[in-house]
Amino acid sequence: MPSQKPKIAIVGAGIGGLTLWHALRARGLDADLFEQAHELAEIGAAVALSANATRELGRLGLLDAVVAASTEPTELVYRDGRSGARIAAHPMRLGGAYRQRFGAPYCGVHRADLQRALSAGVAPDRLHLGRRLVGLDEREGAVTLTFADGGSVSADVVIAADGVRSVARRHVVGDDGLLYSGTSGFRGIVPIDRLPSLPDPQAIQFWMGPSAHLLHYAIGGDAGHVNFLAVVEAPRAWPHAERGLAPSSAAEALAFFEGWHPAVTEMIAAVAHEARWGLFLAHPLPRWRRGRVALLGDAAHAMLPHHGQGANTTIEDAVTVAELFAAQDGDVNGALAAYEALRRPRTRAIQRASWAGNRALHLPDGATAARDALIAAFPEQFGWIHAFDALAAAKAPLRSAARSATR
Template structure:
């Protein structure tokens, strides 16, 4: 049966929060609410928790919040902290720019929290272990959503029917909750696709700087990789190419012909080809994004994570901004927002929309920089390299962000204005 919250809604009874989606965002929100004396019911369509994808890079804007939730030691035990961030020429392998991360404690000193590479399954175990199953309902695929007065009515394909005071859609790029809020899909193919995998380190003898997070850049393609696991014994890679021009599959995945994964990397450094060929590649991932949404909420339903702001992964911020969303919502609800949910969801959107849109736009721009063709000439390539050398200065604002502090500052401003 759905659990109850210690917070009270405007009706005076315990607040009923329903979170759709048991991924990184949903589990983090459940933990963040519980830390603040609230509870939520999390409805996950899968019969068991299983993240799509291989790994995730967690930057300080997320790890500081996970540490505040008491997950720091468990997360550290299953993660690798990169030695450096390195940008390379994809064909020659030359180091274009490099910035220390673990080396010298540079990243933690600058941002106050670590940068980790972690397998998604391990991250999910850490989050679900912290939640200990409280309020988690598996095998619940949302079939219908409606609002009657101030009450949200949820129906699931397994026949379950639930009432809630607030519904939070953490249900991914093709979000049913978003369709209810916006009346449309609002998701589109980016024109780029990717090949990915997790490779045992022993299969990569040509790989330089094995524990660094590295971008290999070239015409119309790039390869990102970083070590994962408590022993740094595996490498997660994500190889992005321009095209195909259209995406006809209704799924994120499409089959490929033998050797098709290498087509965009002809003539690249042996370490790149070695990584691409280390595992059988039979499919490519279409990269989809959400168009910027005018509104993230309707009535007593609101969006978080990819359902609100799915972005290209070139800043590695999909999971990180989702964690920010979860903490922001939890802080607002704990600060008395349960008594005026309409105001709370508006305030949440105000605090999150501009930042996530800016990161979305920056990820598009970064895609263009990483994929510059030779035809742009040496001057443009030199300017790209200079941008990569300024990476900490240009993009440190992403990592320095403190979601809890931002909510606190907004609350103080609201108090002064009252």
């Protein structure tokens, strides 16, 4: 088996690409990161990181910076969107319940803070900004990456973490592989002192109603702001196939939530909503790799945000690829085959659960008794998502291969 280190190119310096860079470096492997943006600047939104990702960030020495900029939610609360009644509540920071159960924290963090933490320490000569991938071509064991600026580079292997509208996905599966969910979202970040009607402002809360829901959680080291995502079952068809954002307004957003609890309407009214987000997911792809090009993160398994797992599963992917590259000692094809076999079933199961979660959150009035029972059991039912240890899972097939080799 070859033992030379492969020349690795990562496309996209988002959550997946940056985590992968660190995970490779931690294992003595270098990679070049090619990012289309001219600077790394993430604006206007936050992300919730669960234990399946924070345990990996801890192993990479990146967690302290994330925790310092985060709020750990007190509880996970489900409420009726109109009356505000608490339908179910599960302790998280309270009594240390979440950390005790999963061994790592749950963090609400601004994306700019997360990006700062992930990009710190990336070698400047390995980060190539302003390089938008437009083409991939593989010949005789090498892949050529072509960029919009007309330049090209060659690598032994390409990991494409180029997000939900991945160019590399077209190369791997032959089409754009994206499906519009029939739902769209209004997002915003609001200072807590502008939300006088909000009960439990440091909890992560779902406000549920017919055909819509709103999710929010506090962010920042001082829990000074609330990040929210309001999801509605409209428009039926997305008008701009090539774009994830469409122009909108606060009036349009508020119209979906007429008659809802003031905590919900205050939050939505606090933001201008110049745009709404179409919620897209990747079709279950027939494959994640073609030759020496593999997809990672949203490029491979973009999912609905209802379990808050897009970024978390992306971080799991990154650790898995890095561990397999290191363990396979230069056998790129073996590492990529193992990566695909390990990651597809888990991410597919979470994609499915996220789709089902949307239905449970949007039931019409009068059909909610079964939903309420379901929601009361959510932490038990979906504990497998948070309990997952990606590094241990990546090491498991290697351990069993080693055992059979010594038999």
